[in-house]
Amino acid sequence: MSASGGGDDQRESRVPRDMQGLVKFCIEQGAECDNPEGMLSQMTAERREWLESALSNMTTNPVTRMKEGLIKMNQPDDEDNENLTDEKIAAIEEIMEWCENIDLAIDFHKIGGYEVLAKQFDHSEPEVRWNALELLGILVQNNPYCQEAAIKHGLLPLALQIIDNDNNATVRTKALYAISCLCRDVPDAQKVFVEKDGFSVIMRAMQTDVEKLKIKAAFMLSSMCNEKPEFKDIMCDIGMIDQLVGHLQEEHGAFHEHMMSALLTIVRDHPRAYEECHRHELNLISTLNNRTEFLKGKEEFQEELEYATELLRLLEDPDTSDVAR
Numbered sequence: 268m269s270a271s272g273g274g275d276d277q278r279e280s281r282v283p284r285d286m287q288g289l290v291k292f293c294i295e296q297g298a299e300c301d302n303p304e305g306m307l308s309q310m311t312a313e314r315r316e317w318l319e320s321a322l323s324n325m326t327t328n329p330v331t332r333m334k335e336g337l338i339k340m341n342q343p344d345d346e347d348n349e350n351l352t353d354e355k356i357a358a359i360e361e362i363m364e365w366c367e368n369i370d371l372a373i374d375f376h377k378i379g380g381y382e383v384l385a386k387q388f389d390h391s392e393p394e395v396r397w398n399a400l401e402l403l404g405i406l407v408q409n410n411p412y413c414q415e416a417a418i419k420h421g422l423l424p425l426a427l428q429i430i431d432n433d434n435n436a437t438v439r440t441k442a443l444y445a446i447s448c449l450c451r452d453v454p455d456a457q458k459v460f461v462e463k464d465g466f467s468v469i470m471r472a473m474q475t476d477v478e479k480l481k482i483k484a485a486f487m488l489s490s491m492c493n494e495k496p497e498f499k500d501i502m503c504d505i506g507m508i509d510q511l512v513g514h515l516q517e518e519h520g521a522f523h524e525h526m527m528s529a530l531l532t533i534v535r536d537h538p539r540a541y542e543e544c545h546r547h548e549l550n551l552i553s554t555l556n557n558r559t560e561f562l563k564g565k566e567e568f569q570e571e572l573e574y575a576t577e578l579l580r581l582l583e584d585p586d587t588s589d590v591a592r
Contacts, residue, residue, distance in 0.1 A: 329365045330374050336362045341383045344391060352392050359387070359398040363405055372406045372413050381420045388425055393435040400426065400441035408448040414456060417449055423459050427468045436477040443472060443480060447487045452494065466501050470510055478522050481514075485525035489532045499537045508533065508543045512551050515558065524571035527558075531578045544582055555579040 336358035345351050362380075366372040375381075387399035403422060406413045417423065422445075429442040446465070450456045460466075472484040488507070492498050502508065511530040515523060534540045544551050555575050562572040 329368075329371050330378065333362050333365055333371070333375055333380065334378055337378065337380055337383045340387060352395060355387070355390070355395050356392075356398055359395070359402055363398070363402050366402065366405050369410050372410055375406065376413060376416045381416060381422065385420065385422060385425060388429060393433075393438050396429075396433070396435070397438045397441040400429070400438065400445045404441070404445040404448040407445070411453075414449055414453050418455055418459060423449055423456060424463050427460075427463055427465055430468050430472055430480075436475075436480065439472070439475075440477065440480050440483060443469075443483045443487065447483065447490070450487075451490065457491070457495065461498075461501070466498070466507070467505055470505060470507055473510065473514065473526075478520065481522045482525045485511075485522065485529045489525070489529045492529075492532045496536065499533050499540055502533050503539050503543055508540060509549070512544070512549045512554065515551075516554055519558075519561065523558075524568065524574070527571050527574040527578065531574050531581075534578060534581055541581070552579065552582055555582070 339354045339358040342351060342355070362375065366375050384399055384402060387395050390396050390399070403417065403426070407417050426442040426446050426449075430439050430446075433439050433442070446460070450460050450465075466488070469484045469488055473481050475481065488502075492502065508530065511526050511533075514526045515530070530544075534544055543549075555578060559572060559575050559579065562568045562575065565572075
């Protein structure tokens with residue numbers, strides 16, 4: 268619970284979940300932690316309620332709370348029962364907070380959480396679906412145990428299907444977020460991603476009119492090609508270069524910076540992509556010249572200008588480019 272009043276809002280936005288957090292709070296308040304009665308007497312009723320909540324929360328068993336949340340999540344769907352849907356969303360949101368701790372994220376799997384989580388991907392309410400996918404991203408991010416568990420439970424193919432088939436933009440974006448968290452620096456996940464034709468899914472995501480989805484798709488593509496240059500051959504095979512150039516020839520938008528970055532990433536140090544970009548019908552060099560002129564003097568598009576300038580240099584001057592070396 269947040270206390271009212273100025274700078275206290277930000278400091279008190281999260282209830283401390285351990286003694287270290289409580290001590291930090293006490294120090295920030297300038298109170299004597301060995302004199303709790305004096306500290307409480309000087310507090311407003313709202314702050315006192317907040318602190319009591321913190322102390323109560325510190326005695327809570329996180330695994331028990333997650334088990335209780337899973338029971339709510341596992342209840343049969345009832346479209347006419349809004350309270351049940353709200354309870355599911357609240358349960359997922361609480362579990363998300365617990366699972367920001369890596370050890371608790373592992374515990375979530377051990378208590379059978381992944382089976383229940385996967386069921387939420389088909390829920391009729393989009394908010395349940397996107398919260399479940401965000402939870403998946405939190406579970407697997409920088410957590411090798413949970414990454415392996417997610418792969419074994421087949422959650423990556425499910426998330427790819429959601430990007431292709433769900434009719435809600437936020438759900439699709441959260442699915443891509445979860446996939447990105449799972450695949451970053453995880454060879455086993457990348458193998459499944461490629462086997463399930465994940466790059467084609469990414470390419471289709473960039474064809475939508477959902478700008479956030481297009482940006483995240485282009486960013487993931489750049490990251491994966493930077494990490495594993497061999498993925499660049501797949502880009503050429505599926506026509507990704509044609510698509511990226513096509514996007515750059517559309518009316519300018521904020522997502523163009525990420526498309527330009529992705530194209531530059533593919534071309535750099537890759538002769539086949541370099542040759543593809545010189546195909547006459549793409550007219551890419553002319554597009555880049557027009558784009559650099561358009562972007563000059565526009566500070567908000569400085570990064571895109573830098574990408575375009577470097578890409579133009581690579582394509583026009585191969586003798587000094589990274590491709591030639």
